[in-house]
Amino acid sequence: xxxxxxxxxxxxxxxxxxxxxxxxxxxxxxxxxxxxxxxxxxxxxxxxxxxxxxxxxxxxxxxxxxxxxxxxxxxxxxxxxxxxxxxxxxxxxxxxxxxxxxxxxxxxxxxxxxxxxxxxxxxxxxxxxxxxxxxxxxxxxxxxxxxxxxxxxxxxxxxxxxxxxxxxxxxxxxxxxxxxxxxxxxxxxxxxxxxxxxxxxxxxxxxxxxxxxxxxxxxxxxxxxxxxxxxxxxxxxxxxxxxxxxxxxxxxxxxxxxxxxxxxxxxxxxxxxxxxxxxxxxxxxxxxxxxxxxxxxx
Numbered sequence: 001x002x003x004x005x006x007x008x009x010x011x012x013x014x015x016x017x018x019x020x021x022x023x024x025x026x027x028x029x030x031x032x033x034x035x036x037x038x039x040x041x042x043x044x045x046x047x048x049x050x051x052x053x054x055x056x057x058x059x060x061x062x063x064x065x066x067x068x069x070x071x072x073x074x075x076x077x078x079x080x081x082x083x084x085x086x087x088x089x090x091x092x093x094x095x096x097x098x099x100x101x102x103x104x105x106x107x108x109x110x111x112x113x114x115x116x117x118x119x120x121x122x123x124x125x126x127x128x129x130x131x132x133x134x135x136x137x138x139x140x141x142x143x144x145x146x147x148x149x150x151x152x153x154x155x156x157x158x159x160x161x162x163x164x165x166x167x168x169x170x171x172x173x174x175x176x177x178x179x180x181x182x183x184x185x186x187x188x189x190x191x192x193x194x195x196x197x198x199x200x201x202x203x204x205x206x207x208x209x210x211x212x213x214x215x216x217x218x219x220x221x222x223x224x225x226x227x228x229x230x231x232x233x234x235x236x237x238x239x240x241x242x243x244x245x246x247x248x249x250x251x252x253x254x255x256x257x258x259x260x261x262x263x264x265x266x267x268x269x270x271x272x273x274x275x276x277x278x279x280x281x282x283x284x285x286x287x288x289x290x291x292x293x294x295x296x297x298x
Contacts, residue, residue: 001205004056005029006039006047006089007063011157012103015194016062023198027054031063039063042077044085051092058201059089060101064133068107071128072260082132087139094145099204101197104213106153106185108134111264114184118270119151119213127261137213148200149213150193153267157190158295165296167228168235171244181225181251185267186217189288200278210277215269218285225251230286234293 001024007013008028020026029039029050037050041063051059064082065071071078086102093100109117110124125131140147156162170177196216204210222230229249236242254263271282 001025001058002054002056003027003058003060003201004051004054005060005062006041007061010062010064011155011160011190012193013062014159015157015190016060016197019194019198020060020201023202024057027056041081041085044080044088047085047088048092051089051096055096056098058099058101059093060197060201061086061089062103064103065129068127068129068263069260071132075128075132078128078132079135082129083135083139086136087143090140090143090145090147093147094143098145099201100140100145100147101201102136102140102147102149103193104137104149104151105130105133106151106264106267106269108137108151109264109266111183111266113266114268115266116268116270117215117266119215119273126264129261141213146204146208146211148197148204148211150197150216151213151269152188152193152216153185153269154187154217155190155193156187156289156292158292163187163224163227164231164289164293167231168240168296171232171235171242172240174244176248176250177228177244178250178252178256179225179228180254180257181223182253183263183265183267184221184223186219186221186269187227187285187289188217189292192218192283192288196274196278196280199280203278214274214277215271216274217269217271217282218288219271219282220284220286221268222285223251225249227289230289231293234290235297238293238297240297
């Protein structure tokens with residue numbers, strides 16, 4: 001099996017280089033890959049030559065414009081990367097018979113209520129990021145290509161920046177902290193997504209009728225405030241020099257931290273379809289976060 005991986009240096013892409021290597025030859029590219037195999041998603045049509053040169057059996061697209069607030073100021077670039085480029089990949093996959101794996105987000109929903117979203121829940125994105133990711137999904141599905149789309153949320157990895165690292169830094173500097181408590185979701189490790197992807201890619205080779213869209217997140221749920229407390233208490237127990245007291249981490253509402261892009265309050269994703277289709281058990285979010293923290297804290 002020959003796999004074209006795009007976005008290799010992102011959090012998920014980095015882990016995919018590991019997990020996909022068990023399935024076959026992986027050609028891994030990123031935005032700054034040198035010619036002749038380029039992967040500049042800001043120029044979607046340039047991807048055609050790369051896909052045709054590699055002639056993959058599977059295209060895995062982990063590239064995305066994920067700077068949610070920045071996307072509000074550069075909607076055309078966000079659309080090129082999150083929607084038009086995946087649409088080009090989908091058309092190429094459809095014409096060659098390749099599979100396309102793509103990652104989407106809970107931001108395609110409006111975040112209302114408290115019930116976990118299922119795959120066919122009505123979409124209602126609140127931001128440029130959410131709208132462009134939804135359009136990317138729609139273009140892939142309209143292309144007729146064989147595809148797997150994984151919607152996920154609150155992705156983190158030991159490599160690169162993440163919410164947990166920010167909370168640890170602030171906890172070492174401040175006597176008091178305020179963290180949003182009215183947004184709820186499931187922190188999901190890039191390593192978990194990469195392993196699920198490899199398993200799913202292998203399975204659909206034998207069972208192509210499993211193609212479609214799936215919600216893929218760790219099990220359980222938490223708010224950013226409870227997530228922060230978990231991270232800080234883990235670090236405190238590990239002997240880190242934590243300055244903030246446990247009772248000085250204040251829960252606040254989203255309006256306490258205004259942002260250019262609206263965040264969904266309800267980021268819960270129902271994973272029944274994924275677990276049934278691929279016979280997987282999704283670990284609790286705390287297990288993945290603790291493993292990441294153990295690596296970060298050494």
